[in-house]
Amino acid sequence: MPLPTANELGYEHLVPWIAPGECCAREQLRWFVEGPIHRYTDGRNRPAIDGSAKLSPHFRFGTLSPKEAVQIALKSLSGKGPVSRTDVLTWIDELIWREFFHQVLAAFPHVVDGPFRQTVVPPSRDPGPERDVLFQAWCSGQTGYPIVDAGMRQLNQTGWMHNRIRMIMASFLIKDLRIDWQSGEQYFMRHLLDADVAANNGNWQWCASTGTDSMPGYRIFNPALQSKKFDPDGVYIRRYVPELAHVSAKRIHEPHLMTADEQILAGCRIGTDYPVPVVDHQLARQEYLNLGKKEAAR
Ligand SMILES: Cc1cc2nc3c(=O)[nH]c(=O)nc-3n(C[C@H](O)[C@H](O)[C@H](O)COP(=O)(O)OP(=O)(O)OC[C@H]3O[C@@H](n4cnc5c(N)ncnc54)[C@H](O)[C@@H]3O)c2cc1C
Incomplete structure (x- = not known):
């Protein structure tokens, strides 16, 4: 039987960054x-x-x-x-x-079917077209948040993603988009070359604040701040999001803040060449925290 191609396995094109054996x-x-x-x-x-x-x-x-x-x-x-x-x-x-x-x-094999521990967390977004559009934007690296999009494109192109970026991606999916962590866990399982049920599940549960020794529920990564701190010049972003290649270092973390002139200079029109952010981080963060408080009071 012929081996499936990288394309048939779901990779856009596989960069041979690791040698087997x-x-x-x-x-x-x-x-x-x-x-x-x-x-x-x-x-x-x-x-x-x-x-x-x-x-x-x-x-x-x-x-x-x-x-x-x-x-x-x-x-x-x-x-x-x-x-x-x-x-x-x-x-x-x-x-x-x-x-x-x-x-x-x-x-604790039950972790594959649900939270490690029953804890109060805000409910995920209801199933429906809005949830599906947001999930699709996350999966395809089209959220309008460059560090998130670079991470997902790295995963889709290479089958690997940097650990810091995995944490940012997971926090964004769960807390900004309010999509159930299991959807992200499954996506990672399908696309990571290192996909490992135990490590993947444990880390997703950590990010979802349902795990053994988890990130506190109120801790929500700010994608722009993470980006400024860990990829200050946008070198990583530019590698995976080529439409932002000519955006200045000042705007690379939040390109939607570019003025019309800056967009012309960078050769990147927001809303056409690169998406407008799918959610406003500050509003999404507040909503997540409010829902958490409501849930705790029930
Ligand atoms: C949401 C999320 C999902 C993840 N899914 C997986 C997965 O499916 N498979 C996987 O191997 N790792 C997973 N990790 C952990 C970590 O991201 C990778 O192990 C690491 O990025 C691999 O790169 P490296 O070999 O350069 O790691 P290094 O930093 O060099 O670490 C050395 C080794 O330690 C182990 N390791 C490192 N960090 C972790 C960690 N947080 N949890 C468990 N083991 C770790 C790995 O085996 C890694 O190869 C996940 C992390 C997050 C936040």
């Missing part, structure tokens, strides 16, 4: 422990650079064992050049999160 996994690990791991605490939050290991598909498919990765990471502390114990231990912590979510799934 144990040898390639070890090579990738070697690259990481010889450099980026020693700057990981900061580097892991910068989507424009290769600041994390990009080993998740190898862990997912078993072409690299977490035990071996930990041993080699620890060994790197006695290597040549600048090494950082804090950064190495921070990276190992992330591997522990992975193990933790696997334990959660094994001990």
